[in-house]
Amino acid sequence: MLKAPWVCRSCAQSLRRVGMSSARSQRSQAQLFQFPFQSLIRRASTAAPGGLSPALFERARTIAAEHDQLSAELETNFDTKTAKRAGEIANIASALRALENAKASLDELKALLESDDAEMQELARDDLEATNAELVSLGRNLSVALTPKHPFADMPCLLEIRPGPGGTEGRFFADTVFRMYQLYCANKGYRTRVVKYECSDSDGSKGSEGEAALQEAVLEVQDPGAYQAFRGEAGMHRVQRVPVTEKSGRTHTSAVAVWVLPSFPENDGPGAENDFDNPESDFYIDPAEVRTETMRSRGAGGQSVNKTESAIRLTHIPTGTTVSMQDSRSQHSNRAYAWRVLRSRIAEQRREAREELSRSMRSNVLSQSQITRGDKIRTYNYQQDRCTDHRSGMDVHNLPNVLEGGEMLGKLIDSVQGWLTERDIQALIAEQEAVNTDGKRAK
Template sequence: MLAAPWVCRSCARSLGRVGISQFSQFIRRASTGTATELPAALLERARKLTAEHEQLSAALETDFDVKRAKRAGELSRIATALKQLEKAKASLSELQGLLTSDDAELRELAQDDLEATNVELADSSHNLSVALTPKHPFADMPCLLEIRPGPGGTEGRFFADSLFHMYQAYCANKGYRTRVVKYDTMDNDGQTGSEGEVPLQEAVLEVEDPGAYAKFRGEAGMHRVQRVPVTEKSGRTHTSAVAVWVLPSFPESGNTDAESEWDNPESDFYINPAEIRCETMRARGAGGQHVNKTESAIRLTHIPTGTTVSMQDSRSQQRNRDYAWRLMRSRLAQQRREAREEKARQLRSSVLANSQITRGDKIRTYNYQQDRCTDHRSALDVHNLPDVLRGGDTLGRVMESVQTWLVNKDIELLIADEEAADASVAKKKGKGGN
């Protein structure tokens, strides 16, 4: 139930759009007489950053500096969102005053405008929360979709091939540029899955467009399939799983961003060459005399972590080496990012930590008998499973719902961090007072 005895229908719809379940911990729903408010910690952070934006803007008027200009640009949306929120609050306060007016016509006009103002206030609160959420450091980068079969035997390998082609088709439908970095299948007797799939062992699809990581990062996790395998004689439904990793891809053209500099020891993408063991070997599988007689395949091992990358798709050993290094950098960068996030989670409450989605969780289910695709994070059920697997608009709806879920989780974690920081400061002051 809502905390207040009444909330306008339009306002409730607006709150629903941004996800009431995720905001229940920190947005106070209000009646016509109470404003929707963000936590004091977030508002204080917004005011500090807006003040910094004003100082930078004033300095830039007399002395332009690229670094200051970049920082001012990053803070501009926070300043704009805070201004919109304060404007909505002022409008609501004015309307509340008019509701107590002796003039019946003014009261009626105020009542008419109240619903729209409540909607504006809820939207501006959400927009400010989003603006305050730190941008993911890999958000603007291309990405690698790495697909491997999980539990389920051959059926899991067949569905891994389905997912690979699903993402490939989705990118084609959206006009995203892709490149198949790796596509390894198992040797078998020519048997195919119920949808004509081949048994996939491992595949890596690169989405080359900038910002692809932000679009696809919600796809990482275990994807579960429930269907009757082509080899099943008694018609029983089998459950299999496929693991999808979404890794940042370092662009071949180079990038001056310190987060992405190969030779910068402070970068997540940096690798000490002395920590890499490189082995050459003959490629395996189909391919004729060249594959069997030429040592073109490359295997890299990162000794400190044991991370291994094998590449044999190209006939050129140098090309395979380049691809292997890029994939190794991407995997290690993701591991380092996740290690930092895990340390941050440990500082938050156990409730928030337990709500995190990890690779081991089943994030999505594809049920063939029910013609259903369910994302377990956004709680969205869609039907028309063939359209999902064709990478159509139905898959787009699912991915968009996950994007909304991710934004709300980022906001929730931001608030947890701010409140933890405030609690730490208060604790230190308390000890100082004693």
């Protein structure tokens, strides 16, 4: 968390409660993270309206000046590259104008408060609170507009679900998580396709909710922008419940790993960001670096096992990344889908490597809020009918609704989106302040 020169009363009370129990410490910090923008406001000077960080305000003014210059150039000489850049930063220029207009309105109201006209003073007092609130809201909007867009934000995505620690019970809950996302997508109207659904070779037993022992599943969400909507779901999902095989009624803890990878419907051609034939693309893989193996499909026997070698396993030798695909009886289809998943995994690894390098060059403040895939991000507690997200700090009750992909799951996902946005703003401020500091040292 960013340290602030002062803390509001409600936050101070939350901080006092942190020391009462070490078990509640992590959740208390996460709950405070729901309001990081308020802490960012504490760092701002009065020179930046709306409580905006001075570093971000200067950045916004620089970009707005660039937009004005580009707009003037386009009036006399249209250029596609210039028009594209102007369009990319237009929302920042617009958000800054709205903020400055609100600041001008606030200054007028403050001037009216010093007027000799009692009626004008009363009118100014009536509008002052609403204008102040609008100013803070516009400051936040500008911060969000300044935050760099995720490189895969507009793409469809692949949700990979695998059991974590917990043995068979973890496999049962993996099936629950897979169905949860299927139902959520259906409720939201997202188009999906099951790329892979592989159960383990077991005795055919079912979980407490009738789940299968899932080994691995891949669900493609085909709508553009799905990656942005689901990227906060990546991580370890923990479940606490009494397994169907438990005789003494003890609660067991298991976990399920969820990966969110970018997907692309097709190759958009030379020069495109998702052109997997372009060596500069994150999705490019040299075929010479991939080992291909064919095998017979595994299964429970009978018609589930192919008589031909239609299953495919691809191994990216430099990274050791392996993808197996056997859902289709066609080797050609399995090969195509395996390559698609492999490209998505490698692209995500390359993006994460760049981000890790960038984080290592920034202030240590960033590492304090960074969540990795190894951390538990959410807990599903059956006995307490509760689901808790450990990043946003949100608790929801009515667990069946969560597992049915209903409104409660939507609230959790939305809360994580807010947490991700605030974390991105925090990272942007840290980066901009580092740039400003380096610039002063250079002078």
